[in-house]
Amino acid sequence: MAIPRIAVGSTGEFAQPDALKAALAEFISVLIFVFAGEGSGVAFNKLTDDGSTTPAGLVAAALAHGFGLFVAVAIGANISGGHVNPAVTFGAFLGGHITLIRGIMYWIGQLLGAVVACLLLAFSTGMSTPAFSLSSGVGVWNAVVFEIVMTFGLVYTVYATAVDPKKGNIGIIAPIAIGLIVGANILAGGAFDGASMNPAVSFGPAVVSWSWDNHWVYWVGPLIGSAIAAFVYQIIFIDSNTHEQLPSTDF
Template sequence: MYEYVRGMQDHKNAGKLTTDAALDPAGLVAIAIAHALALFVGVSMAANISGGHLNPAVTFGLAIGSNITIITGLFYRIAQCLGSIVACFLLQFVTGGLAVPTHGVADGMNGVQGVVMEIIITFGLVYTVYATTVDLKKGSLGTIAPIAIGFIVGANILAAGPFSGGSMNPARLFGPAVVSGDFSRNWIYLVGPLIGGGLAGVIIGNVFIGSYQTLPASEDYA
């Protein structure tokens, strides 16, 4: 844990589990698997309470696609950001006051490139959510839905982690920004994921699924 947090202090190497936060294949695979498993469990646990909403970008995409109300989505996003802030304060406490770093794009990339990368991978995430939880043609997928959602997050981290960090989640970056007081790069992970989630809501939710689906969509695993 201490090596993880110490490595996180350099935003370019954020999210690594290896010694000195080296960005090697083993470290990238480890963090991708950790995120995939944690999201699978988190979505499964919250499915019967809130529909499994853990990500403001996913919530926004589902609201755009008219699968939850705008007001419900707003409350979910507030709760997600508050949860991120509390988690970061707890992390700071249990690690003896070590700094909570913010995220950032890799060397050689600029903010616009980071936004585009986040749009692409968040679109893929929200597409997966729609395909496994909202589309009535899917049938009953049960626990396959949160597993698929966890897997797409892990795959996106493997693909985009070395470049944009592979966040896909504005709340994941909002908490560290609040606790550290550094909002300098937070806009990348607010703009990119919200655009990606919104586009998925419009294209998948309203155009493809909305063209034939007339029954109320389930909020499970959203």
């Protein structure tokens, strides 16, 4: 079954106040998220003499990213939908929930937010913001699969808790559910490739440190994972109307 609602949109959207406000909201949300997440690694390195790659550093990164994303999604939800991630925006576009033009605006805001966050970190701490990299013994295709699976889980969670029109009251917990899946995935994949799941999160440190080794992995994996999740959820669980909400008197 094809998804008929995919739309390019109009170039007039670049000048629409609501679209500009939404892109700005994405910029601010990503800035807050990346500053907290990347900053946790910088802080842990300072406190432990470059110990962010230890088990304790991994737990700290998972908590900081989970908490930060919970807030970033919540504060942007009523303005832009709280994507905070180019992969989420891509999945929303494939599902017909955002136009290509607005998606491009979101991407610009998200990428700029990540770069500004890393510049502020580098300036305020005097320390580097290291780019994402593969651990020893991890091949690029191993990392791509990791990113596909982890981003699939993230975008599937976004669809189930925030996008699905049948979500009902569960939509209230969407920001915390999204933050929790990212934190859990960092615990699972952080030791192997950093567990990005978010091209903007990878892009900011890469620009500031000007380190691009295997950077494509952090775009290809998340975008493929996002596409799979969007098609699976949109086609099977939304378009096919496989579930009918029970009347409130039945539970």
